[in-house]
Amino acid sequence: MKPTQLVFAPSGASPQNRLRNLIGLKGLTPVALAVLSASPAMADGLAGELGAGQSDFGGVGIMQTPTARMAPEGTMSVSWSRTQPYRRYNVFFQPTAWFEGGFRYVEVENREFTAAGDGRANLDKGFDMKLRLLEETRYWPQVALGFRDVGGTTLFGAEYLAASKRLGDVDLTLGLGWGYLGNYSDVSSPFGWIDSKLDERPRRSGGSQGGEFALDSLFRGPMALFGGVEWQTPWDRLILQAELEGNNYANEPQNNDQDRDSRVNLGARLAVTDNFELRTGWQRGNTAMAGVSYNIDLAGLRQVKNDPAPMPIDAPPRDSWSTVAGELESNAGMRVARISQDGSHLRVEAEPTTFRHLGQSEGRAGRILHAQADEGVDQFRYTWYSRGMPLREDVHPRDSFVAAARSESAEEAHLHSLYAHARLDVPDGETLYRGRASGFDWGVGPRLDQNFGGPDGYLFRLMAVADAEYRTDANGWFSGELAWTVWDNLDDYEYIADSQLPRVRTFIGDYLAESSLGIENLQYTRTARLGDNWYAMGYGGLLEMMYAGAGGELLYRPFNSPLALGVDVNWVRQRDFEQRFDLRDYETWTGHATAYIDTGIEDILAKVSLGRYLARDFGGTLDLSREFASGVRIGAWGTWTDAGDDFGEGGFDKGLYLSMPFDALFTRSSRDRAELDWRPLTRDGGAALNRRYELFDLTEEREMGRYWDDYHRTWN
Template sequence: MAKLIFGVRPLNSLWGLTPLLLVSHTAVAQGPGTGQSDFGGVGLMQTPSARMNEVGNFAASWSRTAPYRRYSVFIQPLDWMEVGFRYVSVENREYAASDGDRNNLDKGIDAKFRLHQESRYWPELALGLRDAGGTTLFGAEYLVASKRWNSLDFSLGLGWGYLGNASDVDSPLGWLDQRFDERPGDAGGDQGGEFALDQLFRGTMAVFGGVEYQTPWDPLILQLEYEGNDYTDEPQDNDQAQDSRFNVGARLRLSDNIELRSGWERGNTAMVGLSFSTNLAGLSQVKRDPPPRAMNAPADPDWASTAESLQRNAGIRVDEIHRHDDTLTVIGEPATYRALSQSEGRANRILSAKADDGVDTFRYRWQRRGLALREDVHDRDAFEAAAGSASHDTPYRYGVYSHARLEEPAGDSIYQGDAQRASWRIGPSIEQNFGGPDGYLYRLSAYASGEYTTDRNGWFSGSVTGTLADNLDKYEYIADSDLPRVRTYIGDYLAEADLGIGNLQYTRTAKLGDDLYAMGYGGLLEMMYAGAGGEVLYRPFDADWAVGLDLNWVRQRDFDQQFGLRDYETWTGHATAYVDTGYEDILAKLSVGRYLAGDYGTTIDLSREFDNGTRIGAWATFTDAGDDFGEGSFDKAFYVTVPLDAFFVRSSRSRATIAWQPLTRDGGARLNRRHALYPITEERDLGRYWEEYKATWD
């Protein structure tokens, strides 16, 4: 079973409460050489080009060329790399394990790498892999060059596998080793999902290419393509008649983000397609936050009012304010603005109006969930001078510093907030599932979630979901696996709970040392599991690495998602290393441990965060389950995490996650923990503090 998931949730979540996500349309570059191919990814129709989209580009597309329907999602994480997932529905072939009324579905992973950027005299050059991580039914490799001339964009390439079935020439690599002369079949494994390394660049080749023409009418682009496939060696003996290797087509831009595609392929078959594209790195919204307080604004009447102003205007949820000699220290959590410099700049104005002339220094001790993370120190006189004159900005900037020497603040506590507080939210949610034998499945629900803090370090959290509409009666589990069914009961959980408890737990944090943090939790931990567990994290201040360990005992919940439990229970946990690679803001996570089905293995997670806070990434899990894993020999997914203030006119630190996972399988299944220490302690990393310094004045 495959799934497309939307919502505000942890990155490792599968299904669950998923508030509907409003879409902000960011215009993407349009013109020849930028459109999606039939297979997804930048190209013409059946063939790829060497072109890349802008960094952060996200494209979802659909196309139909009988007997194939293709659904794809492609992302541009780096300027030289494009990656994507794709489903191919074969209309005239049945799903092998079905009862005869379902089309066969093939799933694949693509990647394209730019080898040379176009210059005045030299073309763009790229190397690519198609369907490299699935059954490889449509597996191909290619080397392609593209060159633009006025309104024309030309591409010419060499293809192996599906792109080289016309067999124009023998393999040029045969002189290195005879094994390159023949291309093995079934390289993706009996169950699919393996990387077909022994298939790469083997077998005969074919020439492909084409040209796109930007017409005088800006929305319309015309295409002419010569493909390298002759359709005489189609997967599953599904050969197609081909009257011509030339294809003709057109792309019509309906809006800045939506494009309609059509064509005539194989000389006898119509193609139609639709693409949606947006630049995730460019998502933003003009803010209408309350303006910063003026420097000459009257002071608040008391410190309780000052704390309210700090939350309302500076986005700081204040726990305490201390006064010691010439220093004011504000202890609190960032609640509104993603840039701490923005919160601090606004707070400086409020404190400048309130503090007497004997206060020279403002300190902000940042914490989350009761965990002290860092302290930022500002010189009052330097700030007031800089706020009044741009020429004073430089000396002020170099007077700001951060540290992690967080002893108990000295002096008197002049304000202490109430640690006990409650919050809640309600809204719609949707779980969507496609790419499996059941076709498209959905559940439209209403959810309510809430939280009650008992003290600085402890809180209860819970959520309930009620079904409004669904088609889950179509769900049927079809898989060949000897593992315990730790995730593949998903359809039963969704179908049997008209009103279910998604989460109900108590969580508590503690700081064990200068750089060591801990968290414990127990209750109904997620939709499918109840239990208890804990996590410790060692995270040095402003270091580019951290290590953590979590251990959990869990028991499977009843399908109705109330308080009943099933018989299955297990221990699960992982040791995880986090490394900021220092390259293009890429974070690498490596987890090793025991998964829910009792299998042992490793999860590798790579993600990149853009300047606007959007993070795109992918993970893959490999375990010792072997043939017991079921369809697909390893678990994998793409995800996108977007700051919600990219869609709204008010600033927010909340985030929404879209995840796309091609299969629901029991191998490599992880517990969906609601809270984790690494994101809670993110302020230990100075990150982009100085890059975002200008937000001090916003």
């Protein structure tokens, strides 16, 4: 099964691990998500912009040919095109200004999915990437190096070097292509003098079962010229296109050669909205093309807020500190554990609940505290906790804060007077208020799990999900999730490929089909701080849909450091398909050592994990992600293990994910997130336990992040 999923996860759930291995698109469909994100995100979109259109294959290009152009940083583009006999479904990201990456499914209408043998159309998947080598100047074109279908079966694999130059209302591209883009063979291989093997290109690459990086075929074989032109018409919504192809359609994958009457393709792009575009064309001199594309500005994603207004700075005192604590939660978004006074310092110990930026909570809290504090208080101190673990303390001098709250001209002085540190041992002081550590919280809502792109066609499961949590104290809590299937078509799911490893994930169809009511999670979790930079967590119960067990995690995370180190160890046993309390025979130990590295390059976070996976295979996972100022994080990961040929189709595990803050989608502030994960195949190799909580996410406020850059939010 080939899942794409959207999971609504609480703060502290891992974008990589939160139900990553299961099928599904949870909470919102991609279309609904796109519509929600578009209206606040992009007043001036990419639709109808010269040199910014999506190609038939996805990624910025003309039609069949790519260009050297890039989308604006932080753009996500979703597109579909049909040129008989191919239907292409594409999702592409622009995580940095110089790198474009994405994936696609190609549905081959006149070829069967042979493993199924039931008439279903063949589906091919692939990854692309493009690197900008040179930015355009007045005299020089923009130059890019690209790789198409480099991480899949490589049926449509190609490499290219492209140059693009804008001249007024015209954008010109000229390039050289290898592989699928070089089949016209205008030029012999330029590298044959190095080794005669480079004169010929393998017919199939990417490993014996596909899915591996096709390093053995890169830049091999003859080349072809390709290029094209786009013209911005006087009607600014319409762009006309013409291109010269490098493919001759005489060497199509799966012996699916196509007639070609012309090497020149003609097309047009029409902007329907700022972000939605219709595309059409006449290709190969005899075939029509139709397509659509939609762009989302992830970096600029935002929504106008309808939160309660901050309290007036000169409001009268409240009747008690208990009332103050209530207002701190309802207005400043902080669940107060304790308010104390130590001489001239007024301290609030709390967990953030509402605002994504701590400075915003502190700015609102300072107004409330100023009204209540006596004249002898000269500092407001906020000691921030997560699940009972102290993380840091932010300090606001009272005088400069009050002056800035009253006058914008005093904000700079206040900015330079506040500071943060890793204070963990809080003085006793005089307790003015102490909150309850225990409590119960629950919620019920709909959830949609859906899967597309697999051989089974479109699969879905509509559920009602009850989620509950009982906190026994500041550091411990029970959590549970019960899911009832209201409507589904999962009977269409069929497990086709044989797994040579223990079936730790490929029983997914049995779990989904066996019962309409299942306990997806029921566990007790406990946290602790072991030292200045050391945190620990233990947990046990029904840890996820497929596994029960117990485990623990240890994290070393210095304050505001670019490096953190963690270790987790878990004993698990496979759950029964009915998802109650019965267990199957399979059990194992699994765990990893993980390094979290802030690379300092383009806000990229690298996670490197080494350890033992559920199928008892050993290996490692590399996860690279970037978070934009909007709070949206995009990332990609790959897992390689010692399973070798036993791994099965795909060769290694890999996928992409998108984590979106609710704060950017809705009119009320929230710290919750929506997780969209995509992986091409569900296989048993490299399968990790889906732990509901991870210490690195729970301790995110140990990192100052954009605290200073977002200082203006203090007054919102």
